[in-house]
Amino acid sequence: MFRSIGNEISAVFGRDPAVRSRLEVALCYPGFHAILFYRASNWLWRRNWKLLGRFVSHLGRFFSGIEIHPGATIGKEFFIDHGMGVVIGETADVGNHVTLYHGVTLGGTTWNKGKRHPTLGDNVVVGAGAKILGPVTIGEGAAVGSNAVVVKDVPPGATVVGIPARVVGRAQPSHDDSHFAAYGATTPDMPDPVSKAINGLLEHIAKLDTRLAELESSDPEASDSAAPVNDDHADQADKRADC
Incomplete structure (x- = not known):
């Protein structure tokens, strides 16, 4: 003992x-x-x-x-x-x-x-x-x-x-x-799994932004035609807000 x-x-x-x-x-x-x-x-x-x-x-x-x-x-x-x-x-x-x-x-x-x-x-x-x-x-x-x-x-x-x-x-x-x-x-410096997941999402968003910019630069007409559509959606949203 x-x-x-x-x-x-x-x-x-x-x-x-x-x-x-x-x-x-x-x-x-x-x-x-x-x-x-x-x-x-x-x-x-x-x-x-x-x-x-x-x-x-x-x-x-x-x-x-x-x-x-x-x-x-x-x-x-x-x-x-x-x-x-x-x-x-x-x-x-x-x-x-x-x-x-x-x-x-x-x-x-x-x-x-x-x-x-x-x-x-x-x-x-x-x-x-x-x-x-x-x-x-x-x-x-x-x-x-x-x-x-x-x-x-x-x-x-x-x-x-x-x-x-x-x-x-x-x-x-x-x-x-x-x-x-x-x-x-x-x-x-032990990694934080939550921070790691958030950083992964941010990196993925950055890649999507880069890819979108490349597509817009390669087809400017598509980019111009898309703009009025966005404006129409904005006008409709404003009308709903006024109601």
Whole structure:
């Protein structure tokens, strides 16, 4: 048990540059406190002491601001940074070396008693405010950007952002903390899928304008004959407006 606690403390180093000592983690990190309460409540839950497990979980929520259902499955070296507002549901399955930031929800979307919460593979990073909803799978080494809403499976090594979340990058899953993607963002110039779509439309419009200009220059009579038609439409529109 003590070795497991030591591993949880060690997980902070390499994922939080602000950490200074193991004692600081033990005393001042609410994410670490929440994990301790979860380990105890899960131990009780698996031995069918459901009510007592829920009570210990409730105490953990009271002291840390983090709600982890005792029925959830969480691997080793799990790290919650800042922590406030994190919610992890009963059937959530979290792998090893996973990192969550504040405001993350691993939530269910159905009243069914079976599997209804997400599954996170090893080395997944979920940014602040992200919501992962339903029995979706986040592949190993994937990164979920801050405030993303994930309702579909995410491939291993992918980075997703937006509402709903879209893949904006892919990388090979890495176990090296030097490649740790804080808040789920791997580079400062990560492309925005919405901006990319808008830019594509603007480029298409520019090409259409160029093509139209070429057609008009090659057939000036067609251009001149089209002008009165446009004027007629304008006159008709003015008459309707006066009515």
